[in-house]
Amino acid sequence: MSDLATILAEPIARIGATVFTLGQVLAGLAVLFLLLLVALVVSLWRSASARALAAGEAAEHARETEARMAGILQAQAEMQGRMSAVADTLGARQAELNQTIGQRLDSLTGRIGQTMAEQTRSTHENLARLQERLAVIDTAQNNIRSLAGQVVQLQAILSNKQTRGAFGQARMEAIVADGLPMGGYTFQETLSNGSRPDCVVKMPNGAPPLVIDAKFPLEAWNAIRAAAEADQTGEAQRGAQQAFRRDLDVHIRAISEKYLLAGETHDTAFMFVPSESIFAEIHENFEPVIQRAHRARVVIVSPSLLMLSIQVIQSILKDASMREQAHLIQGEVVRLMEDLSRMDERVRKLQVHFGQASKDIDDILISASKVAKRGQKIEALEFGDAPQAEAQPARGAESKTGQLRLRVVDDRD
Template identity: 50%
Template structure:
């Protein structure tokens, strides 16, 4: 038992000492375990106490919150009751207002409906009048169609429209209708240009049947045949005008063919360009009412310029006479200015004499008549 098991720090430990140390260590461990167990029980008890206290606090908070909630619910019930009363009052007021507005709206709608019916009745009367006007217009259109269907009537229609344009734009001495040429032909109208004795010839005929057939063609074959007929008729008319009315040295180098319809003229320009070019080479120009008006305005400008050139000599003579009158007026103004200068000098002399007389009168008023008064010599100034 006294055998040394190991040595530490110069001291040898025997088996007995080791058993004693082991016993002490076990006792320390057991003591520490008991202490920890007691400490754990104390902590558990403290935690349970805290939990119990927290639960109690929560119960008191729940009771307080329940009491507050009950108060708030009662307050909300009172507020809801008050709001319900106010809502009932507002709804009643709104219903009354809505009923009043609805009645007023119904009255206004009734009045507006009455006015609308009145206006509709008036418009129906206007529609009836327009229908009668349309009937009259249809009659007039049919009459115009019948007129255009007749060659002589159609010629008179084109002639009348051309005469209206020419008569409105030119003086009577600048044109003539049915003027007779040297070959016995009588064109529809001629226009005399200033400074030129050769008249400008205007023809007012056009092939309406061919144009109508071309417009009303139903298929390509019929349209092609109508185009051929229209082209032939136009070329025949252009050749007739060129041969009958273009006389060298007697008429102008070109002649006009008046087409009294803008739509017909547009169809010719769009679909018959070859005819238009051939007519231009034949010195014949196709014109619509608008182009004829432009030509009339051009003739007006040329006539105005010619009259101004004719009056230029008279204007020059009048200006020379005016310059002489101005020169004489200047001489007479110079004479009058000299007279005014002389009169001004005379007036200045008169003013000097008047001043002298005034001064002498003042001196006479200041004299004191007596024995010792000196005699004044006469003033020679």
């Protein structure tokens, strides 16, 4: 033992000032071995724990995987059931949809056929109407052609003096005949000097008749229009205007000399112009002619002015007729006033009867009021229970007092 201790105590290494013995080195190695052993045991324990934990986790994961697989299988089964249900529903819906689409296609086909039939019928009707309108248009075109021919004839008429006068007289006669009653005018009447005016209008109140002339000089006017349309020189237009002015002066002088007869015709005559435009042109560009016509007591009138003049004459005739019938109206008014007087007298008598009846009703009401008051007074009387012997004088006095009171009340009433 001592040798072992000696051996263990022998120094075997020196590090700086520190000396290490064999025992220290062996003790250190033993400690190091123990530490290594402990570390190895700890490592083995940890690895065993890790393997156990890994095995547990693997088992848990396997269980979870199995559970998930079971859930997936269940979900797949449910999904297959749902898919089959959906397939059945889709099949039923598809069948219903096919049936609905078939019905709608049939209905749509029927509607389209009906619409096509209606459109065809409407097209035929429109074509028939179009043909009718085309026929009307053809008729109107024929009428226009006929009217154009008539216009040409009218132009030919207006180019002739006699036929032009007949045209102007026709317009004048239509205006006069529409505005005046029969017997208020005459056409083509012969005057004392042998002239025959186009129209003579009878005036009221014994006044001389009014003469109307319808023969308007249109040749110079047509020459003015022709010069303006041909765009000729101003000299040609002035010459046409001068000729028109000269024809108007001649015509106005002829009307004044032939138709204004003292005591036989009115002191004013009408010269009828059958066109409003010509009338306006004369008043605008030929003012001296208008002045000379006024001095000659010839009034130039257009169709509208002649119509207005005829209406005024008609009003004067109506007024004259009313004046002629004034005595009849006055007699009727006198008889009407007599009837009114008799009605007033009878109304006054009826008023007297009503007044008397009202007075009688007031008297009856006064009497009824008195009777009511007396009845109230009788109800207000009081009778006592005193002995008959003692009560007689008092009753007599009371009765006298009551009679006196009633008399006083009657006198007051």
